[in-house]
Amino acid sequence: MEAVFGPIAQDWQAASPVTYLENLSAPMLVICGNTRYNYTRLFEDRIRATDFRNMQVVYTHHLSHGGLWKELSFAENSIYRDLIVDFMKRQFPG
Secondary structure, three states: OHHHHOOOOOOHHHHOHHHHOOOOOOOEEEEEEHHHHHHHHHHHHHHHOOOOOOEEEEEEOOOOHHHHHHHHHHOOOOHHHHHHHHHHHHHOOO
């Protein structure tokens, strides 16, 4: 985080997605590995407390964050990659 948001002494609140929930408008697909469940659930709950509803959340209970990345990158068939492609096709038809 330091490389992106600066020294630890700076406010890292800018790194948190919950900082930007006020005017959500873009459709959102969140895919979460099993090692990030608690944080993603907190994020999901914070979004659902707003009026924003154009969000899909998928939890990969059998894959860690790294395992999800590996599957998306290297698996011949990936249900998660298919979810991303389908999501994009729905958002940008044609």
